[in-house]
Amino acid sequence: MADENSPEGLEAFTAYWLELFSYGYETNDWAPFEAVTDPGCRTCENLKAEVQKHYESGGWIDGGGISLNSTNTEFVENTTGSINSFIDITQNEILYFDSSGIEVKGSKKTEPVLGVSIAYWEVDHWVMLDFGSPEGS
Amino acid sequence: MSAALKTIALVAFLIALVASSTPAIDEEAGPSAGITESGWVNAGNTVRQAVGGGKRAPTMGRVDAQPAALPEDDGISYTYVRACTAGAGSDLDPATCPRMDAQCDAQDDGILVNWIELDSTVRPATRTPTGRSSCMYPGEAPAPPIEGVEAPEEAPIVITLEEFQKQPVLAATIVSQPSNFGLRNAHSNVYAQAQEQEFTFEFQDAEIVLKARPVSYQWNYGDGTGATTTTPGGPVDGAAFDTETPTSHQYTRTGDFQLILTTYFAGDYSVDGGPFQPVAGEAAVVSEPHLMSIWRTEGHNVSENCIENPQGIGCAAPTR
Known part of the structure; x- marks a missing residue:
């Protein structure tokens, strides 16, 4: 359904996209994520860079999966032709292990967080343009 | 346009x-x-x-x-x-x-x-x-x-970690149970008491309100081991010898150990009453070293008390 240009399709795509994001945390494999994410998404780049930095130092990450609690979209194209949704998400506990397997840092499971996602229907598939907190907040 | x-x-x-x-x-x-x-x-x-x-x-x-x-x-x-x-x-x-x-x-x-x-x-x-x-x-x-x-001609005021570290953030207090004593190989309960703190100061002609909240605790037990926890831990009921808690530690040797705790604080700041935003990075605050005195136990059956037999086992001052 994530390949449909409809509100339901966008919601399915958003859930799928968050799964790819979570997959990146666990594996540091960002190819599937980047394939459907615009490089202009600064939150994505920031978080990805932190995860990559940790893996590059020889460590790994357990957890960090982001789940989608609910979405809310008008499904109307904005001035640049993309679609805004408000998304309610929760991120699981993140455990950071160093190269010798010692847990060096952790962050707890978050409370539900309100974010905005901006997606663009590109010919035959969705692309995530931006993801983060609502402007003005 | x-x-x-x-x-x-x-x-x-x-x-x-x-x-x-x-x-x-x-x-x-x-x-x-x-x-x-x-x-x-x-x-x-x-x-x-x-x-x-x-x-x-x-x-x-x-x-x-x-x-x-x-x-x-x-x-x-x-x-x-x-x-x-x-x-x-x-x-x-x-x-x-x-x-x-x-x-x-x-x-x-x-x-x-x-x-x-x-x-x-x-x-x-x-x-x-x-x-x-x-x-x-x-x-x-x-x-x-x-x-x-x-509108945005002026660069936004950003409070860096360096500025955050300049604030007099109160270190956590270390508490161990019971008192400063523990037993070899037993779970000695130690925990931190850290507080959320708020600071108000002038920075680049703006009034900054900075809130610091403890987020993680790095324990150096003084016996060559350490751990990092996201919980400060807490007291346990009773005599508290040998009760495992998220922050308890097992010393494998007897002796006096200086326990050193570094508490990491996350900061959120507001510029001139604006919305709170996070400081990038966490401020490390080291607490006063805490003495842990670790003893071993030895059990004996006796038939007299120390008044009846001052030379009896356990009647002399304890040795490790």
Whole structure:
């Protein structure tokens, strides 16, 4: 359904996209994520860079999966032709292990967080343009 | 001003934002990839960046022959709708509005609104969401997004970790049970008492309110081992010899050990009463060393007390 240009399709795509994001945390494999994410998404780049930095130092990450609690979209194209949704998400506990397997840092499971996602229907598939907190907040 | 030019101005603004908020992640505290940490930034309405033959998102398609002309009435105006009710139709979850409006916490009763572009150069006039949102507070007219794009001439005031570390953040107090004693190989309960703290100071002619909250605890037990916990731990009931807790430790040798605790504080700051935003990185505050005196136990059966037999076992001063 994530390949449909409809509100339901966008919601399915958003859930799928968050799964790819979570997959990146666990594996540091960002190819599937980047394939459907615009490089202009600064939150994505920031978080990805932190995860990559940790893996590059020889460590790994357990957890960090982001789940989608609910979405809310008008499904109307904005001035640049993309679609805004408000998304309610929760991120699981993140455990950071160093190269010798010692847990060096952790962050707890978050409370539900309100974010905005901006997606663009590109010919035959969705692309995530931006993801983060609502402007003005 | 043409829509295309506005888009360029918006993109330029976003780039300027990226450049100005250099995230000074503290090396010691380590990076953080949590969504609620510093990496989580505003999502704005941008155009698709051309990668791998990707098409640009359609813009409004109007071309202005004199892009340098002064702004004039171009028939474009802005209006707003409440974000939580927009698009919800008749099945609005009662929790949606409080959840969304909680983002606007600079004052009471803040409301998150979405901006709509009204184009009256065409008949009938069109309404197009701009993809931008902002907070509206009682008694104040919210600023349309266009002003937000053109206004930011001053660099935003950013409180760095360096500034955060200059604040007199009170270190955590270390408590161990019972008193400063523990038994070899038993779980000795130690825990931290750290407080959320608030500081007000002047920085670049602005009044900064900085809130520090403890987020993690790095324990150096003084016996060559250590651990990092996100919980401060807490007291346990009773005599508390040998009770395992998230922060307890098993000493494998007897002796006196200096326990050193480093507490990491996350900071959130507000500039001139504005919204709170996180400081990139965490401030490390070291507590006073705490003495842990570790003993071993030895059991014997006796038939006399120490008054009857002062030379009896356990009647002399203890040795390790």
